[in-house]
Amino acid sequence: MALRNAILATLLEGEASGYDLSKGFDASVANFWMATPQQLYKELEALAAQGLVTARVVEQDRRPNKRLFSLTDAGREALREFTAQPAKITAIRDELLVKVQAVDAGDLDAVRRAVADRLEYARAKLARYDRGRARMLAGRTEDEYFDQVERIGPYLTLMRGRSFEKENIRWAERALSILDKRAARRAL
Amino acid sequence: MALRNAILATLLEGEASGYDLSKGFDASVANFWMATPQQLYKELEALAAQGLVTARVVEQDRRPNKRLFSLTDAGREALREFTAQPAKITAIRDELLVKVQAVDAGDLDAVRRAVADRLEYARAKLARYDRGRARMLAGRTEDEYFDQVERIGPYLTLMRGRSFEKENIRWAERALSILDKRAARRAL
DNA sequence: ATTGGCATGTAACCAGTTACATGATTCC
DNA sequence: GGAATCATGTAACTGGTTACATGCCAAT
Incomplete structure (x- = not known):
């Protein structure tokens, strides 16, 4: 439920694959959330099942196929609802x-x-x-x-x-x- | 394994009850780690079972009894080992x-x-x-x-x-x- | 009377990590 | 020849959150 929103927010920038996100979510660019690739693939699958994102498969030569995900209208709506909810204070753990x-x-x-x-x-x-x-x-x-x-x-x-x-x-x-x-x- | 070390580090300040820690670990003083009371009581139990802390029961009048925990030598040693281990980068999640x-x-x-x-x-x-x-x-x-x-x-x-x-x-x-x-x- | 503080715990659930698994391509 | 990059996933486990439960005392 928490990672979900981070993914939806990131997809505002445009469509992305699980791999793209795992790079964006890794230590190098994550200014607000971090997640492992495994988590992302699983969550993207769940989001697609709920209709909040859609996937299209892009075939590449000399590269494995990739699935590009983008926000659906339902996904945008879910994100909007999330922003309207009161935020709980975030745990610091270092x-x-x-x-x-x-x-x-x-x-x-x-x-x-x-x-x-x-x-x-x-x-x-x-x-x-x-x-x-x-x-x-x-x-x-x-x-x-x-x-x-x-x-x-x-x-x-x-x-x-x-x-x-x-x-x-x-x-x-x-x-x-x-x-x-x-x-x-x-x-x- | 992570909360464990935070508890041991806090007990360096002296003995404390689960309730004390849950106040110290709450939003007001937690400068480095946060945990719910439930987590703390469970973890303290586990630490006591492993011999890293000892508990003594203090009876109070007009107040419920409390169990004060303090570090054992084994606990100090575990903490020392932890400080010697390489730290993994901390996830930012806000x-x-x-x-x-x-x-x-x-x-x-x-x-x-x-x-x-x-x-x-x-x-x-x-x-x-x-x-x-x-x-x-x-x-x-x-x-x-x-x-x-x-x-x-x-x-x-x-x-x-x-x-x-x-x-x-x-x-x-x-x-x-x-x-x-x-x-x-x-x-x- | 009721809220808040003191003080402890259990149980069910959800989120996150780690290990395993595969396979082609490109760069050094 | 070996490491890194692209690209996806499963399974087992560990850690963390939320809900539930109890009961007395002090203050408003």
């Missing part, structure tokens, strides 16, 4: 933060490495967001952009993902410096 | 962002309200984080604090939660102004 919370009784070096990995990951993702933003703006200012385009949703979610990664970077840099000081103190 | 993504085909007014609700929630949570921070620092600077205290984990996770809510506020304010302009344009 393994890295659990490790950081436990660092004082844990393996300081391993936690340091985990934070450094997150920093690297956040930098890469921020770069991707910045490219996506540049592509959307295409030289215009934000205000010009909003005046000219039909859809504002994708830009707003991109900006949230972008600021999330920016904050990850700031926090991780600060955390690393504090963890390093602590390691030095322990070494005495 | 219903509000799905709604915002779909806003152009959805109910603009309802989405606006959802963003406003999030803004209000984020402000309340930021205030709580700020109080928690002031309590921890107790008048000291951050550097003084880190030099004096044994545990740095709780402060670092608090700071991450705090900056997350700050960004929620910034983003929601900007999003609201853009959604309002869009509503005005549609009204023409």
Whole structure:
């Protein structure tokens, strides 16, 4: 019921295959939802059975066939209903933060490495967001952009993902410096 | 396996009952993990069966008895092992962002309200984080604090939660102004 | 009188992860 | 020759949510 809406929202951008979505939903572009390919194929099947999406098979040469899914009117309606429902607060669940919370009784070096990995990951993702933003703006200012385009949703979610990664970077840099000081103190 | 570590990490602060944890894990203090009371009672039971925590029953007058759980040596060891394991990237899943993504085909007014609700929630949570921070620092600077205290984990996770809510506020304010302009344009 | 807080739990269900399975093509 | 990409799916399992259930005490 939750993934369902994320898929419908993504299909607003146009038809896509399970494989397309699994790329869009993976770590690289997912600014708002993440899912495994297995989940997507299953959910797309269910959505098709409910008539919220339709599939058409596209035969390709030198490539496996693919099924492209697109929204039906019923699918658009379901999405509209979803947006009108009150949202429940979203659970924050971050393994890295659990490790950081436990660092004082844990393996300081391993936690340091985990934070450094997150920093690297956040930098890469921020770069991707910045490219996506540049592509959307295409030289215009934000205000010009909003005046000219039909859809504002994708830009707003991109900006949230972008600021999330920016904050990850700031926090991780600060955390690393504090963890390093602590390691030095322990070494005495 | 995931909630398990969050519970063990929380018990580093000292013994706690299922009810205590369910308050600590609720929307107000959960800077890194969230869980329902039902999940917690079940998981605590399992942890006790595995010998990672021990329970002692405290009888209270004018109140139901409570079971206070604390870490065992095996529990500390399990937590340490967890911190040494490589962390997997955390899934982002935010219903509000799905709604915002779909806003152009959805109910603009309802989405606006959802963003406003999030803004209000984020402000309340930021205030709580700020109080928690002031309590921890107790008048000291951050550097003084880190030099004096044994545990740095709780402060670092608090700071991450705090900056997350700050960004929620910034983003929601900007999003609201853009959604309002869009509503005005549609009204023409 | 009724709402809210304290305090614990069970059971049924739904969502998400991991492992397995296949097979052609393209790039290094 | 081997790894990565395209493309789809099944099955078993684990984790998480929702509904139900109980009962006393304090405050309004």
